[in-house]
Amino acid sequence: xxxxxxxxxxxxxxxxxxxxxxxxxxxxxxxxxxxxxxxxxxxxxxxxxxxxxxxxxxxxxxxxxxxxxxxxxxxxxxxxxxxxxxxxxxxxxxxxxxxx
Numbered sequence: 001x002x003x004x005x006x007x008x009x010x011x012x013x014x015x016x017x018x019x020x021x022x023x024x025x026x027x028x029x030x031x032x033x034x035x036x037x038x039x040x041x042x043x044x045x046x047x048x049x050x051x052x053x054x055x056x057x058x059x060x061x062x063x064x065x066x067x068x069x070x071x072x073x074x075x076x077x078x079x080x081x082x083x084x085x086x087x088x089x090x091x092x093x094x095x096x097x098x099x100x
Contacts, residue, residue: 031068032058038072043080064094 036054039045048054061068071092078084090096 028062028068031072032062035068035072035075038076039085043075043085045080045082045085061094066092066094066096 032055035058036048036051039048039054040051048057058068061071071088074088074092075085078088
């Protein structure tokens with residue numbers, strides 16, 4: 001069963017989760033909504049059983065200064081392959097290896 005993002009509630013949730021973080025922008029909220037919509041709506045990704053859990057995870061990524069758009073692009077390109085999603089997190093997510 002796919003849970004659709006409830007636009008009226010999720011921005012408030014993300015802003016609340018990021019209250020202690022640096023500046024939260026509308027772009028951060030929109031990026032997290034797109035990422036979670038893809039992970040839950042398209043991929044049915046088991047690591048995030050609810051939209052709220054996905055948004056909380058995304059908030060952690062934003063707090064760690066992760067470029068959510070780059071992470072989302074990698075995940076979309078993975079074609080919802082679980083191992084591909086994990087690799088995207090390893091390379092672009094919080095705590096990613098610095099290979100430069």
